[in-house]
Amino acid sequence: MYLINRRQFLFLSTGTAIAALTQCSHNTNSVSSIQPANLTALTTSSNGLLETALEARPGLIRLGQQQGNLLTYNGQIPGPRLEAKPGDTVKIHFTNKLSQATNLHYHGLHIPQTGNADNIFLSVPPGETQTYEFTLPKNHPSGTFYYHPHLHELVAEQVFGGLGGIFIVRGELDDIPEIRAAREEFLFLKDFALDANGQIPAPGHMELMRGREGAILTVNGQVNPTFTIPSGGLLRFRIVNASTSRFYRLSLEDHPFYLIATDGGSIAKPVELRELLLSPGERAEVLVQGKRPPGRYRLLSLPYDRGGGMGMMGGGMMGGMGMMGSSAPISNQPDLIATLTYKDAIATPLPLPEKLIPVETLPQPSKTRRIELSMLMGMGNGMVMQMAFLFNNKTFDMNRVDATVKLGTIEDWELVNVDPDGMEHSFHLHTNPFQVISRNGKPDPYQAWEDTLRIRANETVQIRIPFRDFTGKTVYHCHVLDHEDLGMMGIVAVEA
C-alpha cells in the first residue's frame, strides 16, 4: 500500500470512484418494541448505592417526523440519567442484546480504569451480561458526565446508532444557593441520519474521514424541544455533546450564557459567553437569566468549519462523490436546536452567583511529552482507499503501551495537530482530568478541569495532567469517534 497526504487524496478523490473501507452493519434486525424517546427516566442513588440494570438493545424510536431503527439503553434515547454523590458505590448490571459486542465507558469520571470499573478493554459479547462496579472517590467533583459504549472499531457506529446517557455527580456545585434556585434542564445533544426506511445509512468513505454526522438534530431525543424560564428566573443548562462527530457552536438569541462548569466540574466564577463551542464528548454547564421580554428565543448551533478543506468544498464535492447515505451537508445556516419561552414571573429576580468553587493550581510537571496528531491516506489491495488517524505516526495497537506514567506525578502533554490543512480533533483522556495551560503559546484565559479538548489544524495545546489514585492501563483518543475507530488512540499505563 502506498501512502499519500490529505491534499493529494482530496485531489485524487474528486476524479476517482472510491470503495468504502468499512461497511457498517446495523443491529436493527430484531426490533423489539415501539417506545417514545424518554425525557424523564432517572435512576438516583440512595443510602450510598446506585444499583440499576442497563440493557443495550435495538429499538424503534420516533425522531421528529420519522421513526428510526436505533440502538437504545433500556429502550430509550438517551439512556436513563444516572445520578450519584461523591463516595457512592455504583453497580450496573449490564446486558448486551445487540448483535455485536459492546461495553461501557464512564466518560469523565475519576474512577479505576481496571477490573469491572471503567475498563474499556472489557468486551461484552452479544447475549452476555457484565456487572460494572465502582465507588466514586469522596472528593469527586460534582458535574455532568456521560456514559457510552467504547469497544474499539465499533464506537462510532454504536454511538451514532443512539447509545449514550448522562451521568450526574451531585455535590458542592449543586449546594451553592443561587444554583440551587435555578431551574435545572439537561441538553443531551445528538445527531442522527435516517433513510426513507428509518434505517441508519452506512457511512461513505468521506464520512468516515470527516466523522459521520446526521441532519436530524435532537436534544434528549426530541427535535426542537421547548424549555421555559420564568421572568426574573435562572435556568441551568447541563449540556453534553453526545454526537459522534458534530461540533456545536451554541448561541441563544438575545441571551448570554454564564458558564459555571466545564467537563470536570465547577470553575471559580461565572464567565459570560455569547457562544459556547463543544466538540464531541465535551460538556458544559451554563446559567441563563430570564431578563428579556417574554417571547420565543431560539437556541442555535451556528455554522462551524472544523477544517480539512471540507468546509470550502461544501456539499458540491460531497454530492459529486456519490456518497452513500444521507449525511448532513456542511451547512452555512444556523441549525435550530431548541426553543426557550417565558412562563410565569418571579417577584424578586434571582441573582447570578458571584463565586463558585476555586480550581486548584497544579504544581509544575515532572515530565513533558509531545503527541502529534495526523492522518494518512493510502491505496490498499484492489485499489481500495484506506486511511488511518495517528498519534505520533502510529495507529492504535492493543498490545503497545504508548506512555508509561508514574502514579502521583504530574505531566505536561503538548498536543500538536501537525496536518497543516487538517481537520480539527477532539482529544480525550480517560480517568484523569487535566487543565489547559496554553493554546499556541497563549495562556489559557481561565483555569478549568477538562477531559475533552478541541485541537485545530496547526494548533499546539499544552495540558497539565495529575495522575492520581489509580494504576493500570487506559486510553487517550480522538473523540471524533470515526477517527478513534480508525486508529487515533493510544494506551497510557500508570504504574505505582
Ligand SMILES: [Cu+2]
Ligand atoms: Cu479526530
